Amino acid sequence: MTKVKLDDIDLQILAHLQTDGRMTNVDLARQVGISAPPCLRRVRALEESGYIRGYHAEVDAESLGFEVTVFAMVGLASQAESDLVAFEERVRAMPLVRECWMLNGEIDFILKIVARDLAEFQSFLTRELTPAPNVASVKTSFTIRNGKHEPGVPFGLPPRAPRAR
Amino acid sequence: MTKVKLDDIDLQILAHLQTDGRMTNVDLARQVGISAPPCLRRVRALEESGYIRGYHAEVDAESLGFEVTVFAMVGLASQAESDLVAFEERVRAMPLVRECWMLNGEIDFILKIVARDLAEFQSFLTRELTPAPNVASVKTSFTIRNGKHEPGVPFGLPPRAPRAR
DNA sequence: GGTGAAAAGAGGGTTCT
DNA sequence: AGAACCCTCTTTTCACC
Secondary structure, eight states: OOOSOOOHHHHHHHHHHHHOTTOOHHHHHHHHTSOHHHHHHHHHHHHHTTSEEEEEEEEOTGGGTOOEEEEEEEEESOOOHHHHHHHHHHHHTOTTEEEEEEESSSOOEEEEEEESSHHHHHHHIIIIITTSTTEEEEEEEEEEEEEEEOOSOOOOOOOOOOOOO | OOOSOOOHHHHHHHHHHHHOTTOOHHHHHHHHTSOHHHHHHHHHHHHHTTSEEEEEEEEOTGGGTOOEEEEEEEEESOOOHHHHHHHHHHHHTOTTEEEEEEESSSOOEEEEEEESSHHHHHHHIIIIITTSTTEEEEEEEEEEEEEEEOOSOOOSSOSSOOOOO
16 A cells, blocks of 8 residues: 655656646646656555645635634643643644644644634633643744745755646 | 635635645535536636635655654844845745744744754754844754644634535 | 547536526 | 536546557
8 A cells, every 4th residue: 555665756746746736637747757647647646655645725814814823832731642642632623723733842732723813713712722621831922924835845846837727 | 806705605615625625626516506617717716816825735744754844933133024024035945944934922933844854954954044144043843743734724614604505 | 657538527608697 | 797508628537558
């Protein structure tokens, strides 16, 4: 199931799809220098072996009315593995929490939270996050603006022309 | 050019494409309950008005050999707007920096950094980030694991989003 | 990996409400 | 205006070499 090795073409495919996840298979094949059918076979294999976890439209949060993005640093009272997992599970059920990373050091988790407005965020913070079991401390930092937002991983793909359909 | 208002169907389209950015237009049309051509027109309008900023494959960083994800809290010596912008510009040219958010409070920026290994990260930190102009302090937190990774915005629960059918 | 062909989807034009 | 039906061209996705 898991592919043992990726060659240059696979890496190029991944880089291109990370940049433009909706490009057609024929365009992709042309870009990486092979014909469409083997290209599609590679993409399917990359999907099934888990190298590609999914495809997502990147939406503009602000213009859609989600004007509050906050990073929350969370400390837990107990760091037993079962308690860490329990917190992650709980956080997974909170739609406003978009990302959750476990950290080393004094802070246990960093959460990226997206809300429509301050009221929604405050309500979430005081009624859901802070009172959650085992939560010892929550320190929040509001984002003022986003200076860079690149997906995934630094493949180092050269700048690409817009789509040709 | 810029759409003034989004109706329920537009919101459903955005939610579906955020979840599966590669679904075909006919599938999407079926899901939101309209026929394919107007559905495609809506998608194009959403792209051109900036509600959809792009489409990206979500790749598995670890299995691709990017084993180090770090959050860096950066403080600048000068917070003049021109200096903030200059820092953002500089960071935009650093491939290892995937996201950069300006924050309120004592920390000025939070950066998400992805590297292949510790050596690559250390080299980046000591040779690129810390010596960058105007950087006063850098505090890094290594991630141990990722507990949740959802794209974009919490459409999921409808605060008032009705169901068209 | 490439080739050729059947099936499916994209995108344009027109009509209807 | 905006949505739906029809039509043609492109893309996807098989078969097999």
